[in-house]
Amino acid sequence: MIALLVLRSDVSRACITSWAIQLQDTHPSEVAKTGFDLMIMDYSRDGSKEGKYTEGDISKIRSSGKLVLSYMSIGEAEDYRFYWRREWYENPPDWLGPENPEWKGNYATRYWQREWKKIVFQYLEEVKREGFDGVYLDKVDEFEYWADVGVASEETLASSMVSFIEDISERAGTMLIIIQNGERLLEFRKYLLRFVNGIGVEDLWYNGTREKKSSEIATRLKYIRKFDKAGKIVLVIDYVDDGRGYSGENLKRIESFISKSRREGFIPYVAKSDRKLDEIVIIPGIQPPEGGKVH
Numbered sequence: 001m002i003a004l005l006v007l008r009s010d011v012s013r014a015c016i017t018s019w020a021i022q023l024q025d026t027h028p029s030e031v032a033k034t035g036f037d038l039m040i041m042d043y044s045r046d047g048s049k050e051g052k053y054t055e056g057d058i059s060k061i062r063s064s065g066k067l068v069l070s071y072m073s074i075g076e077a078e079d080y081r082f083y084w085r086r087e088w089y090e091n092p093p094d095w096l097g098p099e100n101p102e103w104k105g106n107y108a109t110r111y112w113q114r115e116w117k118k119i120v121f122q123y124l125e126e127v128k129r130e131g132f133d134g135v136y137l138d139k140v141d142e143f144e145y146w147a148d149v150g151v152a153s154e155e156t157l158a159s160s161m162v163s164f165i166e167d168i169s170e171r172a173g174t175m176l177i178i179i180q181n182g183e184r185l186l187e188f189r190k191y192l193l194r195f196v197n198g199i200g201v202e203d204l205w206y207n208g209t210r211e212k213k214s215s216e217i218a219t220r221l222k223y224i225r226k227f228d229k230a231g232k233i234v235l236v237i238d239y240v241d242d243g244r245g246y247s248g249e250n251l252k253r254i255e256s257f258i259s260k261s262r263r264e265g266f267i268p269y270v271a272k273s274d275r276k277l278d279e280i281v282i283i284p285g286i287q288p289p290e291g292g293k294v295h
Contacts (some may be wrong), residue, residue: 016067017236018288021136023071024278028057032064034280038235040136040200043070043127047080058131067134069176070127074120074164075139079105082126083119097146108145112160117167124171134176136200140165141182158188168192169195178233183223190226198233199224205260206238207261208273209253225264232268239273246283258286 019038022031026041027113039061045051061068077096090097094115097108109116127135143157151157162185169177179185180200185192201224206212228234238257244250254270261268270287271277281287 008251009112015177016233016267019267020280020288021071021237021271021277022280028053028060030057031068031131031280032061034282036280037066037288039066039068039071040071041068043072043123043130043132044082047078047082049082049126052126054132055129055131059188062131062133067176068132069134069136069178070125070130070132071138072120072127072135073106073138074168075109075111075142075161076103076106077109077116077119079107081123081185083123108142108148110151111142111164112157117164120164120168121171128172128175133199134178135168135172136178136180137168138180139167140179140185145180155188158185161185162189162192165192166195178235183220183227186223186226193227193230193232194231198235199227200237201266202237202239204238205238205257206240206253208239209225209242221264224266228265228266235267235269236261237269237271239271239275241281242273246286254283254286 016037018036019040020034020036021040023040023042026045031039033043043052045053056100058068079088092107093115095110095113097110099274100106100108111117124135140161143154143161146152146157147154161182165177165179176197177195178198178200179196181202183199183201201220203212204220204224205217240250240253240257242250246254257270258268269283270283272281
């Protein structure tokens with residue numbers, strides 16, 4: 001069982017052999033019964049302060065021997081969060097950018113601006129009060145969007161994002177810091193590895209149920225392997241389960257994804273291809289792996 005009070009420096013990859021993520025309809029009592037070592041969830045049932053989990057809810061999960069991290073988007077603002085103001089739809093603040101066409105209600109942020117940082121730091125304090133072991137920082141790759149629209153160079157924008165993550169790390173204290181995607185930040189600022197504990201990677205081997213091109217995989221692996229070489233946790237999630245049951249082509253694809261990930265020393269999680277992340281996917285004997293904790 002993982003110690004309940006653990007300093008960030010004490011957490012190694014040996015502590016974590018399996019993980020899961022559920023961002024909607026999460027029930028702490030159900031999470032506590034699963035055999036995963038690490039759980040990533042939202043800090044709130046619906047994004048609001050009123051819907052946030054209690055310290056007792058999070059303690060229940062941690063008491064089952066799991067580390068539990070809170071999802072936080074730091075490169076996009078979400079209109080269902082406690083910080084959102086209705087007037088921003090018509091009169092957005094300077095730091096708020098356009099809506100993501102692929103995710104309704106999510107808006108790019110000029111993450112280098114002070115007012116957005118203040119909101120994120122407030123968000124972090126909410127998470128800390130609930131007793132999470134750490135944070136899972138999404139949209140750290142937003143520097144690529146702003147570079148594409150010509151705001152500044154990739155290097156300048158990447159540097160601003162790394163500085164932002166460092167500020168979050170300092171305020172987080174002993175909490176774990178895992179970023180999602182954004183591995184190319186290492187191309188510009190290698191010292192990112194000093195203050196993060198790991199990286200979560202989406203769509204590495206597959207884009208949904210379709211295999212990705214080997215050249216695209218190789219490009220990403222060049223950076224992701226640097227996290228692994230530095231002793232960091234590398235979580236991988238591919239949305240390869242089409243929901244048709246664990247047999248035939250679906251099982252073959254799932255096992256291929258898991259095998260490729262473990263061969264690299266990464267920790268895989270199979271998610272449903274609808275990308276909703278509204279359930280914990282359990283595959284008997286496969287996810288979590290045999291020998292994992294069962295409660």
